[in-house]
Amino acid sequence: DQQVKQNSPSLSVQEGRISILNCDYTTSMFDYFLWYKKYPAEGPTFLISISSIKDKNEDGRFTVFLNKSAKHLSLHIVPSQPGDSAVYFCAASPHPGSYGKLTFGQGTILTVHP
Amino acid sequence: SAVISQKPSRDICQRGTSLTIQCQVDSQVTMMFWYRQQPGQSLTLIATANQGSEATYESGFVIDKFPISRPNLTFSTLTVSNMSPEDSSIYLCSVERNTEAFFGQGTRLTVV
Numbered sequence: 001d002q003q004v005k006q007n008s009p010s011l012s013v014q015e016g017r018i019s020i021l022n023c024d025y026t027t028s029m030f031d032y033f034l035w036y037k038k039y040p041a042e043g044p045t046f047l048i049s050i051s052s053i054k055d056k057n058e059d060g061r062f063t064v065f066l067n068k069s070a071k072h073l074s075l076h077i078v079p080s081q082p083g084d085s086a087v088y089f090c091a092a093s094p095h096p097g098s099y100g101k102l103t104f105g106q107g108t109i110l111t112v113h114p
Numbered sequence: 115s116a117v118i119s120q121k122p123s124r125d126i127c128q129r130g131t132s133l134t135i136q137c138q139v140d141s142q143v144t145m146m147f148w149y150r151q152q153p154g155q156s157l158t159l160i161a162t163a164n165q166g167s168e169a170t171y172e173s174g175f176v177i178d179k180f181p182i183s184r185p186n187l188t189f190s191t192l193t194v195s196n197m198s199p200e201d202s203s204i205y206l207c208s209v210e211r212n213t214e215a216f217f218g219q220g221t222r223l224t225v226v
Contacts, residue, residue, distance in 0.1 A: 004156075034214070034215070041222075042219050042220070043208075043217030043219045043220050044157070046214045046215070091157075091215075099215055100209065101162060102159065104158070105156060106155065
C-alpha cells in the first residue's frame with residue numbers, strides 16, 4: 001500500500017517555463033514533507049521542505065505548496081533550467097517522528113529541454 | 115549539511131554470498147538509516163541504527179537477512195546476506211541533521 005504517491009512517472013518542460021511536480025499522500029500521520037532531487041549514481045539531495053502547519057514554502061526558484069485537506073503537495077520550479085533534469089522524490093515524515101525516517105514516493109523524472 | 119561516504123560504490127556478487135556495505139559520516143550522529151531502492155522503485159527504509167543498541171527493522175525486513183552494526187556514532191555497516199537476484203538494488207545510508215535527512219551516494223549491488 002503506497003502511502004506517498006507520485007502519479008506522473010515523467011515530466012518534460014521547456015527551459016524557462018514552470019515545472020510542476022505533484023505528490024499525494026494517504027495518511028494524516030505525516031507531519032513534515034520534503035522534496036529530494038536525484039541524479040544517476042548519486043544519493044538524493046535535499047531541495048525543500050514544508051511543515052504541516054504551513055501551506056507554502058519558498059526557496060529561490062523552488063516553491064512547495066501543501067493542501068492538507070486534499071492530502072496533496074506540489075513542487076514548482078520557476079524558471080526551469082536544463083540542470084534541473086533529474087528524478088524528483090517526494091517524501092513524508094511521521095508525527096511525532098524522525099526526520100530521517102521517511103516514506104518516499106516513486107519519483108518523477110523531470111526533463112528540461114533547452 | 116553532512117558528508118557521508120559509502121563503500122563500495124558498486125559490486126557484482128554471486129548468489130548465495132554476502133556483501134557488507136560501509137557508511138562513514140563526517141561527524142557524530144545519533145541515528146543512521148539504511149534504505150533500499152529496487153530498480154524502477156521508490157526508496158524504502160530497511161532499518162534505523164542507533165549506537166549501542168540493536169537496529170530497528172521495518173516491516174518486511176529481518177535481521178538475519180540484513181544484519182546491521184553501529185559500533186560508534188560515525189560509522190555503520192549493512193550486510194546483505196545469502197544474496198539472490200531479487201536483492202539487486204541500490205542501498206543507501208542516511209543521517210538526520212536538524213530537520214533534514216542526508217544521503218550517501220549509494221551502493222549499486224547486482225546479484226548474478
